[in-house]
Amino acid sequence: METPFDILGVSEDASDEVIKKAYLHKVRQYPPERYPDQFQRIRRAFEAIHTQSLRLRYQLFHREPPRLTTLITCNVHRDDRAIKRPSADCFMKTLAESFNRKRDQ
Amino acid sequence: MSKKKVAPQNCTIEELATEAGRHLNMGHYKEAIEIYKQLLKRESRVEWQRDLSMAYLERAKTLAQKAMYKEASVLWENRANLCGDESYVDLYIAWLFRGERYIQAVRVFVESLSALTEDNVQQYLLQFGALLLAGQSDIAPLFPKDSPIRQHYPHAHAAIHAYAQGDNAGTEAHLQKIPFRSPYRDLRTLLKALLLLETDPEAMTALLQKIPATSPYHPLSKLVEATHFEEIRLLEFLQTLKPAEQQFIFCLKGWDERLLKVVALSQVEDSRNYNKIIFETVIANREFFGESSRSFCQALLPSYLEGWRQFEKTFGSPSPFEKEQIHALANEHQEQFLIAERHWRRGVAILTEQANVGDNALKAALTLRHLVELAVTDKISGNNMAEDLEDSVQLDPSDRGTYLSLIRYYQTVKDDQKACHQWIDKAVEHFPQDNEFLLLAVEAANQRKAFKKAAHFAQTILKFDPINAKARQVLVASHLAHARKLMKSERYELVRKELNLAAQVERASQRTGIVQMNQGFLAYKMGQPSQAHTLIQEGLHAAGDGLIALLRLLVEGNLAGIPIKELSTFIPALTPRVLAKYVPLATEMGELLNIVNFYHEQKKTALKAAIALLEVPLKNVLKQKLPQDEMFNVCQCFMQVAQYSLLQEYATAALKRWPKSPAFTFFQIYGRIEGKVSQLSDKQFHTLDDAVDAAKHAGDERTAVMISRFLKEASTPNIEEFIDEHKIEEILRRLEEVRKPRRRRGEP
Numbered sequence: 005m006e007t008p009f010d011i012l013g014v015s016e017d018a019s020d021e022v023i024k025k026a027y028l029h030k031v032r033q034y035p036p037e038r039y040p041d042q043f044q045r046i047r048r049a050f051e052a053i054h055t056q057s058l059r060l061r062y063q064l065f066h067r068e069p070p071r072l073t074t075l076i077t078c079n080v081h082r083d084d085r086a087i088k089r090p091s092a093d094c095f096m097k098t099l100a101e102s103f104n105r106k107r108d109q
Numbered sequence: 110m111s112k113k114k115v116a117p118q119n120c121t122i123e124e125l126a127t128e129a130g131r132h133l134n135m136g137h138y139k140e141a142i143e144i145y146k147q148l149l150k151r152e153s154r155v156e157w158q159r160d161l162s163m164a165y166l167e168r169a170k171t172l173a174q175k176a177m178y179k180e181a182s183v184l185w186e187n188r189a190n191l192c193g194d195e196s197y198v199d200l201y202i203a204w205l206f207r208g209e210r211y212i213q214a215v216r217v218f219v220e221s222l223s224a225l226t227e228d229n230v231q232q233y234l235l236q237f238g239a240l241l242l243a244g245q246s247d248i249a250p251l252f253p254k255d256s257p258i259r260q261h262y263p264h265a266h267a268a269i270h271a272y273a274q275g276d277n278a279g280t281e282a283h284l285q286k287i288p289f290r291s292p293y294r295d296l297r298t299l300l301k302a303l304l305l306l307e308t309d310p311e312a313m314t315a316l317l318q319k320i321p322a323t324s325p326y327h328p329l330s331k332l333v334e335a336t337h338f339e340e341i342r343l344l345e346f347l348q349t350l351k352p353a354e355q356q357f358i359f360c361l362k363g364w365d366e367r368l369l370k371v372v373a374l375s376q377v378e379d380s381r382n383y384n385k386i387i388f389e390t391v392i393a394n395r396e397f398f399g400e401s402s403r404s405f406c407q408a409l410l411p412s413y414l415e416g417w418r419q420f421e422k423t424f425g426s427p428s429p430f431e432k433e434q435i436h437a438l439a440n441e442h443q444e445q446f447l448i449a450e451r452h453w454r455r456g457v458a459i460l461t462e463q464a465n466v467g468d469n470a471l472k473a474a475l476t477l478r479h480l481v482e483l484a485v486t487d488k489i490s491g492n493n494m495a496e497d498l499e500d501s502v503q504l505d506p507s508d509r510g511t512y513l514s515l516i517r518y519y520q521t522v523k524d525d526q527k528a529c530h531q532w533i534d535k536a537v538e539h540f541p542q543d544n545e546f547l548l549l550a551v552e553a554a555n556q557r558k559a560f561k562k563a564a565h566f567a568q569t570i571l572k573f574d575p576i577n578a579k580a581r582q583v584l585v586a587s588h589l590a591h592a593r594k595l596m597k598s599e600r601y602e603l604v605r606k607e608l609n610l611a612a613q614v615e616r617a618s619q620r621t622g623i624v625q626m627n628q629g630f631l632a633y634k635m636g637q638p639s640q641a642h643t644l645i646q647e648g649l650h651a652a653g654d655g656l657i658a659l660l661r662l663l664v665e666g667n668l669a670g671i672p673i674k675e676l677s678t679f680i681p682a683l684t685p686r687v688l689a690k691y692v693p694l695a696t697e698m699g700e701l702l703n704i705v706n707f708y709h710e711q712k713k714t715a716l717k718a719a720i721a722l723l724e725v726p727l728k729n730v731l732k733q734k735l736p737q738d739e740m741f742n743v744c745q746c747f748m749q750v751a752q753y754s755l756l757q758e759y760a761t762a763a764l765k766r767w768p769k770s771p772a773f774t775f776f777q778i779y780g781r782i783e784g785k786v787s788q789l790s791d792k793q794f795h796t797l798d799d800a801v802d803a804a805k806h807a808g809d810e811r812t813a814v815m816i817s818r819f820l821k822e823a824s825t826p827n828i829e830e831f832i833d834e835h836k837i838e839e840i841l842r843r844l845e846e847v848r849k850p851r852r853r854r855g856e857p
Contacts, residue, residue, distance in 0.1 A: 057508070061479075102328035
């Protein structure tokens with residue numbers, strides 16, 4: 005199950021301000037008139053954690069096991085570096101892998 | 110049909126030929142091939158060669174559909190050798206290619222160019238070009254030196270290297286040397302898109318979309334597109350990829366490649382040992398994950414308590430509260446809520462010992478509220494609900510929801526008005542601008558007849574919310590109620606003051622005429638009949654002059670202590686002669702019902718007498734044909750205000766128009782027995798029982814439920830029928846004594 009933090013793409017210790025900013029960014033990405041379901045999901049996530057008290061409540065009583073993707077996302081943020089280019093070797097290996105994929109289809 | 114093998118030595122040629130044809134027609138190509146081969150050994154016939162060729166081709170297609178490309182290509186070769194048939198060479202090349210027999214594929218391709226369509230040639234050249242770039246360099250010498258695939262290859266290769274080294278200009282220069290129809294044209298598009306990845310993602314996406322789905326570069330273009338997915342979606346996508354493809358994306362995203370190991374792990378999410386695997390992997394990689402590995406493993410503990418020891422060994426012991434929290438959540442997870450409650454309560458005790466440290470007070474308050482939520486959903490006992498809510502407010506006075514819960518609890522569950530009013534006062538003290546609490550405070554003050562206080566609260570609401578109609582209405586009602594109280598004690602000057610205040614508060618557009626009527630009553634009491642008459646007429650006019658106005662006048666007059674008889678002496682509209690002639694408009698009925706319901710909810714005792722006086726005009730309404738729904742509403746309203754005569758009259762009239770209607774049958778009987786269950790005869794009981802069935806049959810749930818409730822009441826034995834009257838009181842008193850402590854123990 006995705007947590008509200010996952011949905012908004014914020015860390016569990018994010019502040020009210022950061023959460024609001026992330027929410028508005030998501031709403032711009034998924035406006036209700038074009039993506040009603042996505043918007044509802046985002047809205048529900050925001051309503052679940054937009055204050056310190058609500059976040060604490062979520063953290064205290066939420067009993068679903070955490071998702072690995074959350075941990076990865078969290079570390080992806082930590083180690084976010086400038087985009088780098090794959091080596092020619094990596095490029096060619098990936099191309100070869102694509103061949104296999106095409107062949108298997 | 111059986112595929113039983115026919116022993117060729119025992120069969121004639123004709124029998125074998127028939128058998129072979131049968132297998133071929135039925136799609137048993139393998140058997141058909143065997144028999145045709147036997148036949149051709151005995152005698153060479155053109156039609157058997159043709160049929161053998163067909164059987165080989167169809168068998169090869171069947172195998173290719175099962176991704177057995179090598180086997181398919183071998184069958185095509187056997188067909189060519191035995192039957193001399195080399196048609197469908199395009200299929201053969203495809204199978205060779207997919208079977209990774211690249212050199213043979215190129216050879217056949219080069220030899221069969223004339224037999225292939227232009228589209229086929231272009232498609233294969235694209236594939237072979239990509240194959241060359243992917244490292245299959247041994248196919249290059251098989252192409253003529255001047256072929257585009259060999260001529261453009263160095264530029265394509267150099268472009269990839271230039272891109273990888275970050276040489277944008279070099280990449281562009283090499284790409285320019287790759288023509289529009291080159292076998293490397295899609296690589297050119299792909300590299301051009303990659304150059305835009307950092308600067309113009311939208312243009313990049315547009316370029317990538319130009320690469321057709323049949324192109325060998327299409328899967329790669331999808332990887333590049335995925336770099337712009339949201340992280341969660343991208344991670345899910347990564348789980349479907351092969352290692353080289355994952356690495357390609359990681360490179361483009363600039364992510365640490367150590368994460369690749371964890372991404373691979375997430376593919377075991379459905380495994381039964383998922384929690385264990387994840388727990389152990391995160392612990393093994395804790396140096397990489399840093400602080401987040403501790404919180405992740407701790408959050409996993411409620412679902413994987415087996416990891417407790419390892420957790421403590423690795424990260425140290427959780428805090429005393431965290432220990433209780435983990436156990437509580439683990440028990441909730443297993444639906445053992447009573448044990449969970451014990452852990453939560455221990456946790457609260459730990460937190461409240463040091464309530465002034467960090468978030469402890471808030472955490473304790475939230476935990477207590479969580480316990481209340483569990484109690485409300487019957488997961489734990491509700492004995493401590495009120496206490497928990499009150500303690501939580503002590504710890505965190507900022508939660509308005511808790512005040513509301515407490516107010517509702519004392520108001521509806523405990524019926525303890527004193528405690529309820531105390532919590533309303535506390536709520537208003539803490540949230541002095543909260544309309545909901547202020548309105549509750551107004552109502553509470555009105556109940557206590559503390560009209561000045563009620564007016565003060567209503568004024569506060571209007572200060573913050575000047576268009577709050579309810580506050581305005583309540584403020585007017587407070588002034589009126591105060592005025593009535595003062596009128597009884599004959600303090601007329603103060604009455605005038607209150608009524609003037611009410612008039613000031615009331616908006617011109619929302620005047621109901623009540624204030625003017627009361628001003629008229631005051632004048633009457635002060636011995637000024639003509640002024641009283643004028644003011645009351647004004648009031649009647651403001652109230653709409655019709656039946657509604659008369660009803661308001663009668664009720665308000667009664668509340669002001671002026672008997673109806675006295676009122677009718679100077680208000681001509683109230684004389685029986687005038688009333689008898691009055692036929693209200695059908696449209697007046699809807700509004701009248703609202704007013705009747707309003708007074709009924711206010712428990713105004715004067716209502717019954719007022720309606721009784723208006724009985725004749727109310728019956729006159731029946732001269733008009735009210736719609737069925739409206740008739741139903743009128744009957745329901747009369748039933749609620751115990752106007753049995755009118756109810757019977759309306760129900761009877763309705764039954765003439767809608768015979769056997771279950772709802773009106775019920776209203777008619779209810780009117781006849783004046784709402785007394787004990788008066789219900791057996792015949793009436795059965796009639797109503799049939800009416801329930803009829804209502805259900807007609808899909809009229811509202812009526813079915815209404816009658817069923819009444820019949821249920823009728824079916825409950827009346828204690829009074831069995832016990833001496835003088836003993837009833839004693840028994841009821843004792844029952845109440847028994848019930849009270851139980852309610853206290855088990856509430857709500």
